[in-house]
Amino acid sequence: MxxxxxxxxxxxxxxxxxxxxxxxxxxxxxxxxxxxxxxxxxxxxxxxxxxxxxxxxxxxxxxxxxxxSKDQLVLAFLERRDQQWTVDQIVSEARRRGETPEERLLSIFDVFADWFARDDFEACSFVNILLEMGPGHPLGQASIDYLAKIRGHVEQLAEEAGLRDPENFSRSWHILMKGSIVSAAEGDRAAAGRAREMAGWLIAQYRG
The missing domain is CATH 1.10.10.60 (Homeodomain-like)
Structure with missing residues (x-):
């Protein structure tokens, strides 16, 4: 042959x-x-x-x-984390659970509650790497960019809900998201419920 x-x-x-x-x-x-x-x-x-x-x-x-290099691998990890954690687990699941745009926003914290209760809860990799590497490092900047993408998802939900000033709303909402994650990492597994209550107040302030 x-x-x-x-x-x-x-x-x-x-x-x-x-x-x-x-x-x-x-x-x-x-x-x-x-x-x-x-x-x-x-x-x-x-x-x-x-x-x-x-x-x-x-x-x-x-x-x-x-x-x-290891940095190239970290960038690939961040890309996968964005897809598997932000899009597939948080945003998609919140959209599935909520029947209205406002309910979908609030459902983010229902998803968080399930996440915080897991034995393998690992907090937010974007925040962790940003704090570890600093905003001046390429990996820190990449983490900032992915955090901005999360705000973009929230902003889109706010627009769908007819809330005023969706950009500023998303920034305030993101503070609640990040704060609840840190609180959960401290051991407060009820942090998602506390954040959800405050989130309801925030939505009321931004209704058209």
Whole structure:
């Protein structure tokens, strides 16, 4: 059989990770899965590249083939966190639970209440990394940008509810969101309910 007709000869070899063969497309996801768990619970500086490589079970060369630096991996983690946490868990679930725009806004804190009650509650990675790295660091700035996206979702809900000055409303609302997360991290698992009550007052102030 000629080389051109031998599939084994023309197919790229699988990537071997600590003795396990992985398709190339799976290596990046394996690294990112490990990073998601570590970064969301421990932040950035406490997690080293060697631990990421060990946890993901890939070779060092494979790691750097997909992520030239740890910072690049953190940026990929933040992108995934935005999709899985902000969009899929918070915004989508709040929209599902509320029948009206105002109810959807308030449902954000109902979702938070469930989140705060979990044994694996890990607080907000965007706030954690911003405070850890500072606003002048590229990772801190990226966290600021993702926090702004959260306000954008709130602003859209405020517009749908017909509230006046949706931008300023979203900033005040976001303070309640972030404050409740910090309070929950301190141990106040009823923080979401307290924030929800204040959120109702805020909506009343901004009704058209």
């Amino acid at each position: 000629s080389l051109s007709t031998n599939p084994a000869a023309i197919s790229p070899p699988p990537v071997v990770a600590n003795g396990d063969a992985l398709p190339v497309s799976g290596v990046r996801e394996r690294i990112l899965d490990a990073a998601y768990d570590l970064f969301s619970r421990r932040g950035v500086r406490d997690v080293g590249v060697n631990e990421l490589i060990s946890r993901s079970g890939v070779a060092k060369a494979s790691f750097y083939r997909h992520f030239a």
